[in-house]
Amino acid sequence: MEKGLLTTTEAAGYLSCGRSTLFELLRAGELRVVKLGRATRISRRELDGWIAARSAPLGAGAADGHGAGVREPSE
Numbered sequence: 001m002e003k004g005l006l007t008t009t010e011a012a013g014y015l016s017c018g019r020s021t022l023f024e025l026l027r028a029g030e031l032r033v034v035k036l037g038r039a040t041r042i043s044r045r046e047l048d049g050w051i052a053a054r055s056a057p058l059g060a061g062a063a064d065g066h067g068a069g070v071r072e073p074s075e
Contacts (some may be wrong), residue, residue: 005034005041014047025050 006014011031012022025031031050034041 002044004044005036006044006047008040008042011042011047014044015051 003010008019008022012019015022022031026033031042032046034043
């Protein structure tokens, strides 16, 4: 049985990112957390929804250079 609430370390692993990136997402309000006393947990369902909302078919936006994860160069 999979855990429904993950620690920040587990959530970062689930997203295949570092804890710093996860905390940036939390500070930006991109992910909601569950507070258990002083402990911070993130729902697996919250993570799955965040992933689904940002998922696109392979090659979507590739023609105009605006595919998922592609950033415009800053000046």
